[in-house]
Amino acid sequence: MPELPEIQAHAERLHRAFAGARLEQFVPLAFTALKTAVPPADATHGHEVVFIGHRGKHLLMDVGVATFVIHLMQGGRLLVDEKQSARPRNGQARWLFDDGQALLLTEAGSERKAGVWIVADDPEDQPPLAGLGPDADTVDVDGLQALLLAHPMRLHGFLRDQRILAGLGRRLANEVCHRAQLSPFANTAKLDRDDIKRLREAIAVCVNEGLAYERGLDAMSSSADRPGHVHHRVGEACPICGDSIRSVEYSAYTVAYCPTCQTGGKVLADNTTSKFLK
Numbered sequence: 001m002p003e004l005p006e007i008q009a010h011a012e013r014l015h016r017a018f019a020g021a022r023l024e025q026f027v028p029l030a031f032t033a034l035k036t037a038v039p040p041a042d043a044t045h046g047h048e049v050v051f052i053g054h055r056g057k058h059l060l061m062d063v064g065v066a067t068f069v070i071h072l073m074q075g076g077r078l079l080v081d082e083k084q085s086a087r088p089r090n091g092q093a094r095w096l097f098d099d100g101q102a103l104l105l106t107e108a109g110s111e112r113k114a115g116v117w118i119v120a121d122d123p124e125d126q127p128p129l130a131g132l133g134p135d136a137d138t139v140d141v142d143g144l145q146a147l148l149l150a151h152p153m154r155l156h157g158f159l160r161d162q163r164i165l166a167g168l169g170r171r172l173a174n175e176v177c178h179r180a181q182l183s184p185f186a187n188t189a190k191l192d193r194d195d196i197k198r199l200r201e202a203i204a205v206c207v208n209e210g211l212a213y214e215r216g217l218d219a220m221s222s223s224a225d226r227p228g229h230v231h232h233r234v235g236e237a238c239p240i241c242g243d244s245i246r247s248v249e250y251s252a253y254t255v256a257y258c259p260t261c262q263t264g265g266k267v268l269a270d271n272t273t274s275k276f277l278k
């Protein structure tokens with residue numbers, strides 16, 4: 001799933017291409033694509049794109065009278081629609097602009113979770129943004145400490161929870177824990193001030209590294225190509241210490257970590273196969 005750096009760089013790219021364009025029509029192509037009924041889509045027609053930005057993993061397209069909030073989820077993409085074919089493959093929704101350009105929301109697979117919300121007034125107060133934590137790269141050490149103390153849980157789960165911190169997912173949770181030299185299973189309430197400073201720095205480093213990579217591309221990267229030390233690198237050598245990257249497998253994701261860098265050499269119990277290793 002694209003995370004904060006991919007979404008932010010994509011928003012920057014789309015802003016350069018579409019800011020100032022006048023929206024002629026928003027067309028849902030699949031009945032599940034548009035998640036809101038009010039305001040109606042045609043209230044946005046004829047209005048110019050003020051900016052395209054992001055909040056956490058959501059893309060925002062502000063057209064003045066309303067904001068389109070777009071969540072790509074796992075398989076969604078918001079693409080410049082060159083062909084504008086009548087029945088685009090995996091097409092979910094389309095924005096047609098008066099300069100002849102178009103944007104197409106696609107979603108591969110059958111999950112149909114990607115979606116578009118049209119919201120008037122402040123999008124922060126309404127679904128799907130209401131209840132999101134602050135963007136992960138905007139929190140200072142004190143703010144992070146307060147959030148950690150308020151949510152005692154495993155660090156990896158904390159980093160992935162959008163209601164606590166927005167923008168990080170499975171990949172960056174793995175990378176941030178590694179850069180901070182903290183166990184993904186560390187209890188958030190037990191981290192000391194030095195741990196929290198390293199965690200704050202690790203979030204900044206990982207987000208900036210991802211942003212620098214994405215900004216060098218013409219389109220959003222595929223997940224296997226994104227920079228990192230541990231994610232998608234299980235069994236490879238840790239670039240810091242040379243130990244083997246290990247994993248704990250869950251049905252929906254993999255926690256990847258380096259024992260030497262993060263757990264004092266301890267191999268974490270695998271969730272499915274080796275509970276006895278504790």
Ligand SMILES: [Zn+2]
Pocket residue numbers: 238239240241242243258259260261262
């Ligand atoms: Zn290591």
